[in-house]
Amino acid sequence: MPSRPRRFLPCFAVAALFALASTAHADARSDAKNGIQKAYNTLNAAVARKDLNGVMAHRDPNYVFISAKGEQKNAQQARAATAALLRVARSASIKSTVQNVTLRKGGAVVSVKENARFVLVVPPRRSARQGTLQLTQPTAAKQVMVVNNTAREFWVKQGGRWRTKQSRTLSTKVTVNGKPVPV
Numbered sequence: 001m002p003s004r005p006r007r008f009l010p011c012f013a014v015a016a017l018f019a020l021a022s023t024a025h026a027d028a029r030s031d032a033k034n035g036i037q038k039a040y041n042t043l044n045a046a047v048a049r050k051d052l053n054g055v056m057a058h059r060d061p062n063y064v065f066i067s068a069k070g071e072q073k074n075a076q077q078a079r080a081a082t083a084a085l086l087r088v089a090r091s092a093s094i095k096s097t098v099q100n101v102t103l104r105k106g107g108a109v110v111s112v113k114e115n116a117r118f119v120l121v122v123p124p125r126r127s128a129r130q131g132t133l134q135l136t137q138p139t140a141a142k143q144v145m146v147v148n149n150t151a152r153e154f155w156v157k158q159g160g161r162w163r164t165k166q167s168r169t170l171s172t173k174v175t176v177n178g179k180p181v182p183v
Contacts, residue, residue, distance in 0.1 A: 032108045033101040039162045040096035047094045050086045059164050066168040091119045107156040116147040148173045
């Protein structure tokens, strides 16, 4: 007749396996979160250097950006928009903070908060008026744009590096010279 402790042995074995599996999943999630945060930090440094290729290096070739309004941009369109912003930026800084990571088959879903500040120099504008050009803004204007947003992004690991496959803006607030700008 088996003793009492042997009857509970299968229960303890199952509990131990469950604990090991949970620990392994937690370690994988933690590794993903740390790796993705590191990628954000590298991307943020590229923005500060105004390095378009450095920014794009963190995006998958099939990258898709989806605005809070549902408007979509592919990788080429996102590159062009980023290039235009970096061209007029005298300085740029951004801080991205990973809030949550959920591992999915093929990658990770990441919730991120981003706070960005751009000092922009908008070139003089000219307008056509009665066949002649009139300056509507005779000198370059300095503007400070602050962007605070939250996003949900899908990251994939390729060749040992994390890359963004899709970004979906959940909420965004933009100010220019301290005044709210509708987005």
